[in-house]
Amino acid sequence: MAAHLIAENRLADAIDAAVADVEPQLIAWRRDLHAHPELGNREVRTAGVVASHLRALGFDEVRTGVAVTGVVGLLRGARPGPVIALRADMDALPVEERTDVPFASKVRTTWNGEPVGVMHACGHDAHVAILMSVATVLAGLRDRLAGSVKFIFQPAEEMPPAGEEGGARLMIAEGALADPAPDAIFGLHVTSQLATGTIGYRAGPTMASSDTFRITVAGRQTHGAMPWRGVDPIVAAAQVVLGLQTIVSRQSDITREPVVVTVGAIKGGVRENIIPDSVELRGTIRTFDEAMRDDVHERVRDTAEHIARASRAGCEVCINKNYPVTVNDAELTEAMLPTLERVAGKAHVGVVPKVTGSEDFSFYQHVVPGLFFFVGITPPTQPLTSAAPNHSPLFYIDEGGLPLGVRALAHAAVDWLEAHPTAQRKQ
Numbered sequence: 001m002a003a004h005l006i007a008e009n010r011l012a013d014a015i016d017a018a019v020a021d022v023e024p025q026l027i028a029w030r031r032d033l034h035a036h037p038e039l040g041n042r043e044v045r046t047a048g049v050v051a052s053h054l055r056a057l058g059f060d061e062v063r064t065g066v067a068v069t070g071v072v073g074l075l076r077g078a079r080p081g082p083v084i085a086l087r088a089d090m091d092a093l094p095v096e097e098r099t100d101v102p103f104a105s106k107v108r109t110t111w112n113g114e115p116v117g118v119m120h121a122c123g124h125d126a127h128v129a130i131l132m133s134v135a136t137v138l139a140g141l142r143d144r145l146a147g148s149v150k151f152i153f154q155p156a157e158e159m160p161p162a163g164e165e166g167g168a169r170l171m172i173a174e175g176a177l178a179d180p181a182p183d184a185i186f187g188l189h190v191t192s193q194l195a196t197g198t199i200g201y202r203a204g205p206t207m208a209s210s211d212t213f214r215i216t217v218a219g220r221q222t223h224g225a226m227p228w229r230g231v232d233p234i235v236a237a238a239q240v241v242l243g244l245q246t247i248v249s250r251q252s253d254i255t256r257e258p259v260v261v262t263v264g265a266i267k268g269g270v271r272e273n274i275i276p277d278s279v280e281l282r283g284t285i286r287t288f289d290e291a292m293r294d295d296v297h298e299r300v301r302d303t304a305e306h307i308a309r310a311s312r313a314g315c316e317v318c319i320n321k322n323y324p325v326t327v328n329d330a331e332l333t334e335a336m337l338p339t340l341e342r343v344a345g346k347a348h349v350g351v352v353p354k355v356t357g358s359e360d361f362s363f364y365q366h367v368v369p370g371l372f373f374f375v376g377i378t379p380p381t382q383p384l385t386s387a388a389p390n391h392s393p394l395f396y397i398d399e400g401g402l403p404l405g406v407r408a409l410a411h412a413a414v415d416w417l418e419a420h421p422t423a424q425r426k427q
């Protein structure tokens with residue numbers, strides 16, 4: 001693809017004017033969504049707000065109830081052309097808000113049986129408001145659009161409640177990327193690690209795969225004064241924790257990609273003088289390469305099982321594969337860079353380090369080439385090191401950073417459609 005083709009955009013001025021017009025609504029939507037956060041697979045009100053907006057804009061199709069509460073809207077341009085998809089996630093987190101904004105969440109609910117506060121602590125309220133604004137902007141330009149834009153509003157990016165399915169994987173299973181199938185997909189995430197007015201991107205592996213494990217070390221209960229009469233799972237589990245550290249420090253080629261293995265919970269025993277029957281370890285694994293991901297899983301199993309066996313303890317290892325690596329298509333990333341530089345200014349676009357957090361946007365990228373980039377929302381006067389991270393009860397969005405997100409997605413969608421006049425598929 002010739003990058004110079006999309007360094008200019010015949011609709012650029014019209015897009016920017018429309019973004020300026022929609023800005024008051026963008027902020028109002030964001031504040032309304034922020035005050036009414038909903039957890040994964042429970043985004044009923046949010047989905048209602050989104051669907052009625054898309055219908056009011058005269059979208060050609062608005063599907064609701066996709067993957068429980070997801071909304072998929074289709075906007076056909078007046079002229080034929082390819083299909084580009086834009087995605088926003090809608091769910092909030094079980095976090096009790098501690099910011100002092102006037103529209104702070106006071107919502108409480110239960111999560112996996114526990115009472116919790118609910119907060120848009122990852123900025124998905126901004127993502128929804130941004131994509132609703134892009135819908136307004138592009139609907140106003142549909143007479144001049146060659147091709148279609150698919151708007152994907154996805155639930156449960158932060159994982160559905162225990163025992164439920166949800167998120168991007170289920171959206172795809174329920175046809176979000178079919179009829180019509182998009183030829184590429186874009187998504188963004190607001191981040192407090194970048195200042196307002198800046199865009200961060202990366203080609204190739206960008207965010208980690210995220211898998212969880214549960215290791216049960218089975219010993220034999222005995223009196224704490226007579227350990228030789230049983231099998232002590234506590235000491236065996238402690239050795240397993242240490243052994244797991246060597247998967248990163250001694251066994252993985254960290255010059256290729258980084259790896260993280262974290263044990264986040266140890267449970268076993270009830271009393272100081274009883275050696276318990278078993279100990280449970282829980283943890284998470286992050287990688288940036290699918291082959292390394294499989295390799296680390298195998299090593300976690302081997303390490304735990306063999307160390308436990310050396311103590312004559314039993315061992316059961318259960319690894320849950322959650323999200324794959326978020327990999328930005330290299331060619332697509334390069335092709336869209338002029339767009340990002342045009343909307344933010346070249347000096348305000350930069351390559352960001354890999355993120356060991358994960359994103360289920362990765363599932364879409366397994367089906368179509370995708371680009372997932374970051375938009376800064378920390379006030380320029382605040383040092384980034386002191387900005388509360390995403391998921392913090394103090395997570396704060398400088399709303400002055402949101403119009404750039406609208407411009408970036410709207411320009412990217414139009415640029416991509418204009419650059420692919422021949423990509424039209426049979427629908």
Ligand SMILES: [Zn+2]
Pocket residue numbers: 122158390391
């Ligand atoms: Zn998050």
Ligand SMILES: [Zn+2]
Pocket residue numbers: 122123124157189
């Ligand atoms: Zn998020």
